[in-house]
Amino acid sequence: MEIKVVENSKTVESDILVVNLFEGEKTSSDLANEYAVEQDNFKGKFGETYLLPTYGKEPFRKVLVLGLGKKEEFCPNKMREAVAKAVKKAMQMEAKRVAFSFEGIDFDYSEQFTMGAFIADYRFDKYKSEKKDNKVVEVYVQASEEGVRKAEKIAAAMTFTRNLANEPAQFATPTELAYIAQDFGLDTKIYDKEECEKMGMGAFLAVGRGSAEEPKFIHMKYTCENPKKRIAIIGKGICFDSGGLDIKPASSMLTMKDDMSGAACVLGIMSIIKEFNPQVEVHGLIAACENMPGSKAYKPGDILTAKNGKTIEVDNTDAEGRLTLADALCYACELGVDEVIDIATLTGACMVALGSNAAGIMGNDEDFIKRLIDVGSRNGEKYWQLPLWDEYFESLKSEIADMKNTGSRWGGASAAGVFLQKFVKDVKWAHIDIAGTAFLEKPQKELIAGASGAGVRTLLNYIIEQG
Numbered sequence: 001m002e003i004k005v006v007e008n009s010k011t012v013e014s015d016i017l018v019v020n021l022f023e024g025e026k027t028s029s030d031l032a033n034e035y036a037v038e039q040d041n042f043k044g045k046f047g048e049t050y051l052l053p054t055y056g057k058e059p060f061r062k063v064l065v066l067g068l069g070k071k072e073e074f075c076p077n078k079m080r081e082a083v084a085k086a087v088k089k090a091m092q093m094e095a096k097r098v099a100f101s102f103e104g105i106d107f108d109y110s111e112q113f114t115m116g117a118f119i120a121d122y123r124f125d126k127y128k129s130e131k132k133d134n135k136v137v138e139v140y141v142q143a144s145e146e147g148v149r150k151a152e153k154i155a156a157a158m159t160f161t162r163n164l165a166n167e168p169a170q171f172a173t174p175t176e177l178a179y180i181a182q183d184f185g186l187d188t189k190i191y192d193k194e195e196c197e198k199m200g201m202g203a204f205l206a207v208g209r210g211s212a213e214e215p216k217f218i219h220m221k222y223t224c225e226n227p228k229k230r231i232a233i234i235g236k237g238i239c240f241d242s243g244g245l246d247i248k249p250a251s252s253m254l255t256m257k258d259d260m261s262g263a264a265c266v267l268g269i270m271s272i273i274k275e276f277n278p279q280v281e282v283h284g285l286i287a288a289c290e291n292m293p294g295s296k297a298y299k300p301g302d303i304l305t306a307k308n309g310k311t312i313e314v315d316n317t318d319a320e321g322r323l324t325l326a327d328a329l330c331y332a333c334e335l336g337v338d339e340v341i342d343i344a345t346l347t348g349a350c351m352v353a354l355g356s357n358a359a360g361i362m363g364n365d366e367d368f369i370k371r372l373i374d375v376g377s378r379n380g381e382k383y384w385q386l387p388l389w390d391e392y393f394e395s396l397k398s399e400i401a402d403m404k405n406t407g408s409r410w411g412g413a414s415a416a417g418v419f420l421q422k423f424v425k426d427v428k429w430a431h432i433d434i435a436g437t438a439f440l441e442k443p444q445k446e447l448i449a450g451a452s453g454a455g456v457r458t459l460l461n462y463i464i465e466q467g
């Protein structure tokens with residue numbers, strides 16, 4: 001799909017012209033007012049559509065009236081959702097050229113318009129032997145060229161992330177992620193198992209031990225002259241989470257190819273970062289491995305030593321993400337960056353608490369967390385802050401090591417957070433739990449079922465906004 005910025009979309013030859021209707025108002029199309037509004041009492045409720053033929057009298061073959069709801073409630077986030085609805089409708093109708101003509105909108109919708117169109121255009125059909133041929137080819141809109149081009153790149157990163165997270169675990173292995181990371185033209189270092197041993201990553205390596213797939217620690221670096229700030233983004237990269245010896249039941253294991261969604265987010269961002277040329281240094285880090293119950297697998301009761309020397313008693317091998325992140329966090333802190341963000345499909349508890357509409361966020365700096373939540377809220381991603389009180393560490397106390405990797409079932413998202421905090425030193429840190437948002441059971445707003453690209457919009461926009 002290509003988005004073309006035009007002066008007047010009504011004069012472009014198209015299969016569909018989309019015009020907007022605010023609830024209870026008139027549209028910019030006389031035809032739509034006559035039929036939809038007056039004769040059929042079409043109200044323009046948010047997301048409702050009404051289709052009209054033009055009998056070959058216009059450069060557009062049909063008019064799609066798109067309800068935008070009450071004008072005072074309309075906002076960029078709603079614009080994105082509405083455009084996605086229109087594009088999906090156009091795909092059902094097998095329209096190839098779709099023009100949009102909006103009137104009465106008093107904010108710049110260029111970016112969210114573009115995001116909505118590209119997100120709706122996504123599907124994962126590479127393994128279908130017969131592919132549907134109903135893609136929209138060209139979209140015409142009156143918008144700012146700059147906004148469209150910026151959002152187009154963010155959408156491309158999101159598509160990259162969704163493709164990777166949708167990819168079966170048999171293909172998206174740690175080695176494959178390492179290959180992908182080396183393709184971005186960034187300064188990239190891949191550490192193999194022996195090198196990780198030398199670095200003292202005893203927690204990360206324990207998790208990967210039960211798998212025939214080799215673990216890989218991935219470090220991608222983007223930089224510029226005189227960066228204003230140095231940021232590390234860490235993605236949980238469990239390419240498959242069987243639970244290990246504390247194996248998951250079949251129903252819980254079914255979607256565990258998605259346990260590298262955090263890594264996919266980081267790779268998506270690093271795949272495009274150069275094109276934005278942000279004036280900050282960004283390190284993309286992934287401790288990639290599989291959590292499998294092989295004969296060499298780590299066991300409940302084992303004691304692991306993380307990179308910072310802290311010891312961890314394994315209480316449950318299914319709480320593997322925090323172990324891999326522990327070593328990655330130590331590594332990130334040693335880089336001497338200003339800010340560290342980790343993003344992870346970390347706990348079922350977070351999914352129970354917030355469902356699939358919001359990710360959990362926690363950290364050691366209120367202002368930093370607020371800034372991330374704000375970027376998300378402007379770009380279609382919701383976050384809800386969870387506490388990191390000391391009390392959550394009580395149940396992680398061990399008789400024989402510095403801590404256990406799990407404790408009480410209750411408050412599991414915060415318990416995982418306080419565990420991670422033990423590996424964070426002298427840096428602003430935020431932890432984002434996307435267990436509920438990364439992989440959707442059913443369609444949600446502009447997203448179809450499957451990988452959602454969670455985190456890409458927030459973290460990439462955050463990076464761009466730093467300078």
Ligand code: BES
Pocket residue numbers: 241243259316318319320321345346347348349351406407412435436
């Ligand atoms: N990858 C899972 C968390 C998860 C659950 C992600 C559902 C996506 C959807 C994580 O490694 C895990 O297994 N967590 C356990 C922790 C428990 C053993 C303390 C969980 O949440 O049950």
Ligand code: MN
Pocket residue numbers: 241243291317318319320321
């Ligand atoms: Mn697990």
Ligand code: ZN
Pocket residue numbers: 238241259318320321345346
């Ligand atoms: Zn996991």
